[in-house]
């Protein structure tokens with residue numbers, strides 16, 4: 733029986749993914765910062781893991797491996813969004829964003845790869861975003877983290893493929909989860925009044941965009957396909973917005989594309 737370990741499984745995409753793999757007969761190590769579960773089943777394990785805390789990563793992986801004999805699939809899902817005007821963000825806030833979305837994900841990969849290399853198999857599934865290949869206003873640092881995850885993942889698949897380890901990149905569009913409220917760290921200093929109009933307009937439009945998002949189960953289904961289909965595909969956009977925007981981004985000249993986005997989001 734196969735085993736998946738998922739980060740950020742308390743809510744949203746991570747929770748839906750844990751549920752789907754469990755329903756399809758896998759052993760599940762559902763990791764979260766504050767463990768909670770009402771399921772008591774030998775195939776279900778909830779354990780504490782904070783991607784910014786290396787000790788908790790080692791403990792969770794060791795616990796999962798000793799209970800289920802190894803991790804076949806790692807889903808790096810934990811993340812949040814630092815949003816607002818860059819000028820309002822101090823260094824510590826920017827570092828915290830990278831600590832979670834980039835260095836946390838890398839820490840997870842570093843911890844999981846050795847046992848996958850020894851077994852000659854395994855799948856790393858990194859949840860980036862369509863925002864890892866395109867951008868929206870006031871998400872500059874969040875995008876920087878997701879573009880970093882995109883580049884990291886694309887390069888990593890070259891070096892891990894010969895070892896039998898497949899690497900996947902999930903690129904969700906807007907998904908209706910806690911992301912747009914609880915998982916947004918919004919920062920804008922209203923005293924920087926030159927920004928206020930565009931911040932208000934952009935935030936309203938981005939929130940409306942988020943409210944129309946797809947269900948997290950759609951991402952979970954995509955993660956399932958990425959993890960279980962034995963092929964070399966790297967990128968998995970999720971949702972009609974991700975598919976159409978990434979298509980336009982590729983198709984249109986840069987200035988035309990940016991003009992279209994400016995008009996849609998700030999015009």
Ligand SMILES: NC(=O)c1ccc[n+]([C@@H]2O[C@H](COP(=O)([O-])OP(=O)(O)OC[C@H]3O[C@@H](n4cnc5c(N)ncnc54)[C@H](OP(=O)(O)O)[C@@H]3O)[C@@H](O)[C@H]2O)c1
Pocket residue numbers: 739740741742743744745746764765766781782783784809810811812813832836859860861862903904905906907908909910911912914915942945948
């Ligand atoms: N929703 C979207 O529109 C969307 C679009 C593209 C990509 N994504 C990406 O999808 C992933 C999941 O987001 P979501 O939409 O499912 O939002 P969510 O429901 O808010 O889930 C975010 C999860 O990340 C966890 N998390 C945050 N910091 C963590 C840390 N240091 N260590 C471990 N876990 C941590 C949260 O745990 P706590 O419960 O402890 O806070 C929560 O379980 C994120 O990487 C996000 O960037 C989302």
